[in-house]
Structure formats: C-alpha cells, structure tokens
Amino acid sequence: MSIAVEPATSTPAPSTHVELLKRFIQAYWLRPENAFWMTLRSRALSLCPLEQPSIDLGCGDGVFSFLHCGGVFGPAFDVFASTAKLNEVRQRHADMFDCVGDDYHPTILSRPTTAIDVGLDLKPALLGKANRLALYGRLVEHDSNSPLPFDDDSFQTVYCNCAYWVTEIELFLDELRRITRPGGRIILQVKLDSMRRYTLDAFRPALGQQVLDILDRGRADCWPTVADRATWEQRFGTAGLEVENATPFVTRTHAHIWDIGLRPIAPMLVRMANALTPETRESVKRDWVDLFCELLEPLADPTLDLFTKPDDPAEIQYTLTPQR
Numbered sequence: 001m002s003i004a005v006e007p008a009t010s011t012p013a014p015s016t017h018v019e020l021l022k023r024f025i026q027a028y029w030l031r032p033e034n035a036f037w038m039t040l041r042s043r044a045l046s047l048c049p050l051e052q053p054s055i056d057l058g059c060g061d062g063v064f065s066f067l068h069c070g071g072v073f074g075p076a077f078d079v080f081a082s083t084a085k086l087n088e089v090r091q092r093h094a095d096m097f098d099c100v101g102d103d104y105h106p107t108i109l110s111r112p113t114t115a116i117d118v119g120l121d122l123k124p125a126l127l128g129k130a131n132r133l134a135l136y137g138r139l140v141e142h143d144s145n146s147p148l149p150f151d152d153d154s155f156q157t158v159y160c161n162c163a164y165w166v167t168e169i170e171l172f173l174d175e176l177r178r179i180t181r182p183g184g185r186i187i188l189q190v191k192l193d194s195m196r197r198y199t200l201d202a203f204r205p206a207l208g209q210q211v212l213d214i215l216d217r218g219r220a221d222c223w224p225t226v227a228d229r230a231t232w233e234q235r236f237g238t239a240g241l242e243v244e245n246a247t248p249f250v251t252r253t254h255a256h257i258w259d260i261g262l263r264p265i266a267p268m269l270v271r272m273a274n275a276l277t278p279e280t281r282e283s284v285k286r287d288w289v290d291l292f293c294e295l296l297e298p299l300a301d302p303t304l305d306l307f308t309k310p311d312d313p314a315e316i317q318y319t320l321t322p323q324r
C-alpha cells in the first residue's frame with residue numbers, strides 16, 4: 001500500500017489542549033475514557049518532534065496519529081461508524097474495529113501537517129483504514145513478534161504506543177535499536193503493571209467476579225508484557241537502549257476512571273448510534289461531545305491526581321537512544 005505524502009517535520013498542535021480534547025472526543029465519542037487517554041498521549045508526544053524518516057509501530061487505523069499530527073476530521077466522522085462483529089465483543093472479545101468497507105472515507109477537513117513515513121500493524125483491515133488518511137507514506141502488514149522488515153538504521157524516529165502488546169518483547173526492543181539511526185530516537189509510550197491495581201479488583205468479595213469480568217472484557221489479555229518501571233528500564237538496558245527521558249503522563253486517577261468507562265456498553269451504544277438517521281446521529285453526537293468536553297477537561301491534565309498519597313503512574317513516555 002502506498003500513497004504520496006508531502007514531507008513535513010514539525011509537530012503541530014491544535015491551539016489549546018481543550019481543542020485537542022474535543023477532536024479526540026469527536027472521533028471516539030462513545031468511549032470518552034479512551035478520548036481523554038489519547039489526549040494525554042498526544043500531549044506527551046508533542047514534547048518530541050517526529051523527525052523523518054519516521055515509523056508508527058502498531059498504528060492501527062491511524063486515527064490517533066492523524067489527530068496527533070494536526071489532521072482534522074469533519075464532525076460527523078468517528079471510529080464507530082465502521083464496525084463489525086458487535087455481537088461477538090462481549091463473549092469472544094472480538095475487535096469491533098477490525099473491518100474496512102469500500103465506503104470507509106473519513107471526511108478530512110485539514111490534512112495532518114506532519115507526515116509519518118511508515119505505519120505498521122498486524123491487522124490488514126486496520127491498515128486499510130489507515131490508508132484512507134493521507135498520513136502514512138507506506139503501510140506494512142507485519143507481526144512485531146518477528147524481526148522487523150526494515151534495514152539497519154532506517155529511521156530517525158520510531159514511535160510505538162503498544163509495545164506491551166508484543167509477546168517477544170526482548171526481540172522487539174532489539175529490533176527497535178537496529179532500525180533506528182545513530183542520533184535517532186525511539187519514543188515508547190508504555191503502560192505499567194500498576195494498571196492491574198487501578199481497578200475494582202480489591203472489592204471482589206463485594207462485587208463478585210462477574211462484575212469484574214464484565215468491566216475487564218479481556219483487555220488485560222492484550223498486555224502480555226506490561227511491567228513495572230524497573231523491568232521496562234532493565235529491558236531497555238539489555239537491548240542497548242539508553243533512557244534519554246521518562247515522562248509519566250497518566251496517573252492512578254486517570255486509570256481508575258478509565259477502568260469503569262463505557263467499555264461494557266460500547267457495542268450497544270454503537271448499534272444504537274448507527275441505527276439513527278444521519279441527522280439525528282449528528283445532533284445527538286454534537287450535544288454528547290459538548291457535554292464530555294466540559295466533563296473531561298480536568299482529566300486532560302497529565303498531572304491530575306485526586307488521591308492524597310503518591311503512587312506509580314499508569315503510563316510513561318520513554319525517549320530512548322540506540323547505543324552501539
């Protein structure tokens with residue numbers, strides 16, 4: 001898959017983080033807890049320029065990176081309009097986004113002002129969606145548990161926000177070092193295993209396992225190599241990656257709110273929203289987005305923590321440099 005991408009190097013930003021939050025809520029409105037998390041990711045990532053040549057590993061449908069890179073969708077676009085297997089989400093933990101139809105044409109009001117040279121993902125349908133965004137120069141279908149299909153020193157910037165999804169993490173980190181140019185940077189946004197504590201699990205005796213299972217919906221199964229901070233940093237050292245910077249950007253408060261979220265009812269919300277006429281859907285969505293912008297604005301602050309005693313962050317951004 002290949003499209004022409006104009007070169008651009010600076011990382012743009014919407015004028016305020018409130019505007020950024022609004023763009024993420026518009027795209028992910030039925031999962032507002034994902035919208036604020038992605039806003040936090042984008043704010044952290046704005047600290048690092050995506051110098052070219054660049055790669056986005058585990059890019060998925062590309063919507064996160066499109067918005068981060070300054071792209072703007074029409075208000076009617078969101079990731080829920082093109083979904084499948086909604087009846088299999090609860091029991092089989094199906095990925096409702098893993099589909100692409102010929103009619104998937106997101107309305108783009110402004111193209112991203114930063115291009116990304118390569119997007120890579122395991123799932124061809126998600127790459128098909130990413131291909132419609134005029135963001136990536138090239139899209140590559142590949143399982144990151146195997147050696148990456150790029151020459152040594154291919155990239156100045158390597159970005160990945162889902163390394164903890166990769167089972168063969170040592171191999172993957174070795175590969176990140178190999179494909180990064182001397183003087184280049186690897187930006188990893190990784191969840192910490194503190195996430196496992198930032199749930200309602202401690203209340204199992206009162207809530208029962210079924211409630212916890214409904215809330216969890218198999219998400220932890222997708223994180224085989226989530227780890228604590230010391231383990232991540234030891235893995236980086238073993239792979240010959242030096243930590244240049246570590247920026248915590250999701251707190252325990254964010255993680256607890258995300259833990260409840262609308263995840264369990266998302267398939268039903270999607271079915272309801274998609275059964276509406278386009279006019280009604282847009283009008284409900286407009287009010288919903290306005291409300292959640294106000295509700296979630298305080299959560300778009302990476303330092304927000306409502307607990308009195310400090311505890312581990314839930315996600316950290318590492319910038320790493322390859323050692324030879």
Ligand SMILES: C[S@@+](CC[C@H](N)C(=O)[O-])C[C@H]1O[C@@H](n2cnc3c(N)ncnc32)[C@H](O)[C@@H]1O
Nearest residue numbers: 058059060064121122123142143144145162165
């Ligand atoms: C949580 S999603 C993140 C997608 C995107 N980066 C974003 O922020 O929206 C994780 C992505 O990693 C991809 N993925 C998971 N395991 C992978 C693997 N072994 N190799 C390549 N991609 C993988 C999934 O297909 C999915 O698109």
